Amino acid sequence: MSGKVLVIGLGPGSDAQVTPEALAAAGEASDFLGYKPYIDRLSLRPDQTAHASDNREELARARHALELAAEGKTVAVVSGGDPGVFAMAAAVCEAIEHGPAAWRELELRVVPGVTAMLAVAARIGAPLGHDFCAISLSDNLKPWELIERRLRLAAQAGFVMAFYNPISRARTWQLGRAFEILREELPASVPVVFGRAAGRADERMAVTPLGEARAEQADMATCVIVGSPETRIIERPGLDALVYSPRFARPSA
Amino acid sequence: MSGKVLVIGLGPGSDAQVTPEALAAAGEASDFLGYKPYIDRLSLRPDQTAHASDNREELARARHALELAAEGKTVAVVSGGDPGVFAMAAAVCEAIEHGPAAWRELELRVVPGVTAMLAVAARIGAPLGHDFCAISLSDNLKPWELIERRLRLAAQAGFVMAFYNPISRARTWQLGRAFEILREELPASVPVVFGRAAGRADERMAVTPLGEARAEQADMATCVIVGSPETRIIERPGLDALVYSPRFARPSA
Incomplete structure (x- = not known):
């Protein structure tokens, strides 16, 4: 499978605290999921699509990301801070564990950030x-x-x-x-x-x-x-x- | 007093994980202290001076930084990862608490990073x-x-x-x-x-x-x-x- 999920940490809020790695990963993605204020911190290109959602449905958002990746897309799941600390990385892993076998063949990359x-x-x-x-x-x-x-x-x-x-x-x-x-x-x-x-x-x-x-x-x-x-x-x-x-x-x- | 100490976290090791804030802070400093492999990760300008030291004498290094800042210099104390997690930020605070009263008037700025x-x-x-x-x-x-x-x-x-x-x-x-x-x-x-x-x-x-x-x-x-x-x-x-x-x-x- 060629699709992948990038779980990206944007740091605590200042643009000066976003790593180059996070910006580069965002540049690779075609589809973005995450709490709208986080996605708004990125300047998406016209060929990039934001799928905004509220902050509470983390597992549904993780599944949505994996569905898009299974279609071959490169999907960014955007978190504030670090995505591995009380944020989206665990939700994506949880969705993979309990989802269709095909999701285990998708590339997953977690990009760390400065946590709050x-x-x-x-x-x-x-x-x-x-x-x-x-x-x-x-x-x-x-x-x-x-x-x-x-x-x-x-x-x-x-x-x-x-x-x-x-x-x-x-x-x-x-x-x-x-x-x-x-x-x-x-x-x-x-x-x-x-x-x-x-x-x-x-x-x-x-x-x-x-x-x-x-x-x-x-x-x-x-x-x-x-x-x-x-x-x-x-x-x-x-x-x-x-x-x-x-x-x-x-x-x- | 015009001197200041910047305690800078360079992240876990990849240049892509160094924040713009950390690079900007390094650009402000005239004098650098820290474990040599960390300082080597920065490309210092000819007008910037590295005071290399080994990794064990954290308190001595903190005092050295504060002495230079008390002379009016802008001093960078460089850590890998985040300087607040088992690294130099606490050593600098400790040196301030137990040092001359004048050190309490120096500006101290800690720049966070992605910790290991x-x-x-x-x-x-x-x-x-x-x-x-x-x-x-x-x-x-x-x-x-x-x-x-x-x-x-x-x-x-x-x-x-x-x-x-x-x-x-x-x-x-x-x-x-x-x-x-x-x-x-x-x-x-x-x-x-x-x-x-x-x-x-x-x-x-x-x-x-x-x-x-x-x-x-x-x-x-x-x-x-x-x-x-x-x-x-x-x-x-x-x-x-x-x-x-x-x-x-x-x-x-």
């Missing part, structure tokens, strides 16, 4: 400078009890945590509940970074101690980073404070 | 498609007991794990011991991905069940990804198998 937590971390210092984890707070695809359990174990392990999908119109209480759980496990002084739209014109960064962190500080475009007990804040005269997690850890941690 | 685990994941499918953690296996800066504790808690939490610094000439037993610990906590069938030099000419990818994983499969340039019990392998006729972690999780996980 890296862009947010870079803007504030180095909060991911030591061992860390990334957790999706969406309970659409996993039970909330499992998320609670992961939060507690991650805190006990001393991981810095990055939360993806922290809140949405339909999921309003999960982030607040996550903060409540973490307040039982971690010191109230642990810094929480709310990084919204890092690298874009409407960027907004805030740092709040865990004891005072509120879900209302986040929206759908926010990546939330919760420090470990080792995470430090450096105040700077006339400049934003830096938040970082030291490379070393004390035996007591 | 994202590049390796992209090459093999989507093993980081669900909740995951990143752990440095180096016990140079933290006690080995803490690493063991984190490995067990991460396995109990159901995280996919990416290991940075899995092995070196001076640290030969840690990766093998990590596999032993994980064999006590996870099914022997869990896929382990050994991703070496992803995106470079000497790239090498291998997938082995945890029960058979050996430390000798990794070297210093390898990022090791250990799946969760949910992680799947898709065999494909005539193509490399895909490894991915589904977006959903069963309540029993």
